[in-house]
Amino acid sequence: MNIEKGQFDIEPTAERPSYLMMSELEEVAERQGVALPEIIDAVRADWLSGLPSQEDLDKFPPEKRSEIVTKEELKKVCEAAGIQLPVSNPELSAEAANLGIDQNKWQDKNFQGKFRFHLSPGGIEGLQQGKNRELFFKLFGKKYEGREAEIVDTLKGYDLSIRPMNFSPAIANSEAIENFLPEVGQKFEDDPFGVQRREHLVLEEEDGKLIYLSTRKKEHGTYLAILRSVAYCSAGCSNCYRGHQTREIAKFKSINPDGSEQDVYFPSPTEQVERLVRRWNQEENPPEDILFSGGEPMDISIEEWQKIFETLKGAEHLKFLRICTGDLFLGEPFRVSDPKFLDLLKQWHEETGKPIKFATNLPHPAFITPEAVHAIMSLHKLGIGIEIQTQTPLEEGILCFQREIEQQIQQLGKEKLTDEELMEAWAPALAKSFKLLRELCVKIAMVSDRPYKFIHDMQKSVSVVYNTVLFSLLSEPHVGTTDSAVRPTSFAVFTPKLPNLNMDFHGLEYLAKVDGAYQDDEAEVKMQIPHAVGETLEYSEPKWQGINDKETLQRITDIKFWKKLRERVKELVEEN
Numbered sequence: 243m244n245i246e247k248g249q250f251d252i253e254p255t256a257e258r259p260s261y262l263m264m265s266e267l268e269e270v271a272e273r274q275g276v277a278l279p280e281i282i283d284a285v286r287a288d289w290l291s292g293l294p295s296q297e298d299l300d301k302f303p304p305e306k307r308s309e310i311v312t313k314e315e316l317k318k319v320c321e322a323a324g325i326q327l328p329v330s331n332p333e334l335s336a337e338a339a340n341l342g343i344d345q346n347k348w349q350d351k352n353f354q355g356k357f358r359f360h361l362s363p364g365g366i367e368g369l370q371q372g373k374n375r376e377l378f379f380k381l382f383g384k385k386y387e388g389r390e391a392e393i394v395d396t397l398k399g400y401d402l403s404i405r406p407m408n409f410s411p412a413i414a415n416s417e418a419i420e421n422f423l424p425e426v427g428q429k430f431e432d433d434p435f436g437v438q439r440r441e442h443l444v445l446e447e448e449d450g451k452l453i454y455l456s457t458r459k460k461e462h463g464t465y466l467a468i469l470r471s472v473a474y475c476s477a478g479c480s481n482c483y484r485g486h487q488t489r490e491i492a493k494f495k496s497i498n499p500d501g502s503e504q505d506v507y508f509p510s511p512t513e514q515v516e517r518l519v520r521r522w523n524q525e526e527n528p529p530e531d532i533l534f535s536g537g538e539p540m541d542i543s544i545e546e547w548q549k550i551f552e553t554l555k556g557a558e559h560l561k562f563l564r565i566c567t568g569d570l571f572l573g574e575p576f577r578v579s580d581p582k583f584l585d586l587l588k589q590w591h592e593e594t595g596k597p598i599k600f601a602t603n604l605p606h607p608a609f610i611t612p613e614a615v616h617a618i619m620s621l622h623k624l625g626i627g628i629e630i631q632t633q634t635p636l637e638e639g640i641l642c643f644q645r646e647i648e649q650q651i652q653q654l655g656k657e658k659l660t661d662e663e664l665m666e667a668w669a670p671a672l673a674k675s676f677k678l679l680r681e682l683c684v685k686i687a688m689v690s691d692r693p694y695k696f697i698h699d700m701q702k703s704v705s706v707v708y709n710t711v712l713f714s715l716l717s718e719p720h721v722g723t724t725d726s727a728v729r730p731t732s733f734a735v736f737t738p739k740l741p742n743l744n745m746d747f748h749g750l751e752y753l754a755k756v757d758g759a760y761q762d763d764e765a766e767v768k769m770q771i772p773h774a775v776g777e778t779l780e781y782s783e784p785k786w787q788g789i790n791d792k793e794t795l796q797r798i799t800d801i802k803f804w805k806k807l808r809e810r811v812k813e814l815v816e817e818n
Contacts, residue, residue, distance in 0.1 A: 259667070260360065263342075264357075264358075265374055265410070267343070268380070274337070278409060278414070280334060282410050283481065284329070284335040285339075285343055286348060286407075287331070288344065289345040289349050291330065296314055309620070309623045311616055311623060314360055320612050323684075325615060329614055343357065354574045361378065361400075361402040363400060378402075385420075386582065389426050393426050400428070405478070408421075408422065413609065418609060434736065434738060435483050435737075436457075438457075438495060439497050440498045440504075442457050445496070454468070454514070467534050469534060469539055469542060477568045477573060479568070481703060484537075518557075520561065522557055531560075536566075540565070540569040540574065541577075551586060562599060564599045565599075568603040568790060570614055572600055572605075575611075575616065578600075584620060588624050591624075591626040598628055601633055603634075605635055607678060610682070610686070618689055630690040633671035634682065634730070635697045635699055642709065647668055648786065648788070648789065654667075673815050674761055676815055680716070693728065693729070693733070698745075711798065714747040726818075732744045741775065747804070754796045754799040755768055755799075759771070760792055766784060
């Protein structure tokens, strides 16, 4: 097998554009009397069977054999970790191949993006997307039942994108699919991470234009370099922290302290890095780390990456670099496992001795697919100590189930709950979240490195109180285990003003006990949280009665109540 094979034989055309391919696959499913994910799995099974076997290794150059991941190795790792393997069905895969979707297309690094289920802004009511509109409601109608007109209105200004891999059964038949589905009337927070705030931007001015180089919140902090050519991301995460910047291809602007905006221009990725390196080498406290972000940095070409790596050799104080990517787990892992890209990583390390780390978005355990495991194994088999840092957003309906607490409280119909009622409202939702996060942490520890960080949803779909309680259950001591290898290192709140704020149970205690630190009114909760940099972080979120009102916070952080809550969650986890 040629592991670099996989170029398109059938390109999308005006008559048959890529965004109609999923609808055509659904027609195949209907003819065969199966569900759409089964078609996807049949193609994936062919891909898996086409990987090199142990016997095939002799066909590769001797120096490459140790770096090749065989299908036997991949199956062994996936089965040990409980990762769902695709199911073979020659009849289904043959019909899919007639549409231009076969195992060689599946493993092509561009395929998943080009042949995604796509409803572009304003397109849901267009005639050419009629098939996709029909399929959208067939697949996701239950979520929007009774609110069909409202979600159509939401989608008019929304860029819906679901890659083929994310229609696999493990994802499509679980909470994981919610990662791509917008809420009715969904609106994005304006720059919730602060990557556009003028005070954090590293800029150069040229010919009256502001040239973007990177974002850096504190003097010694990491440079976050957002590469121009990858400002758009096709992963389609509904609560993306970049909001409309990646989902609606909005123009990048500097947000000034007075609220006004200025256009910011991007040089090519190579020129961007060249300007940064020149700047670093003149700085008194240059960075030791650079984090390439986007959009999606893996979208840039191998040739461009080669130029970037070559330029970075001139950064005198750089100790390591990171690549922040959603591709590894969210539908295009083949970009990461591209042999040419792997060779580039290995060459960089051998020439410089400096390590490379990947920061990866992992929203749900179902996204730990065989394809992702294959890419991770390919990175590790290079033997250059590449670290995978998983970052997991804690979002409502995917890993968090705060709404179930709200519904339980509403059903009780009481202004004030007893401790027992409050506990029974909270514990089932926490247990459900805990089991999913525990599964994610264990699988990551088995196939990669330890889980790195949980991140509070910057679009505020769930309270920071709920997420901090959840993280505290997963930290020391664990409910169910004390194995430190599977604990996440931190739970962070990303804010526009300051670097990442790490929260834990003691942070909640501070808010509950310090006068003025926690205030709520009928609609909003406001917090004053001390930050490690020596400043106070101001944070606000919607008020949810029985979740984050001041009285509930004080009860949850009462040590006797907390102990009983932990024990009740443990009981529910062990029952199931």
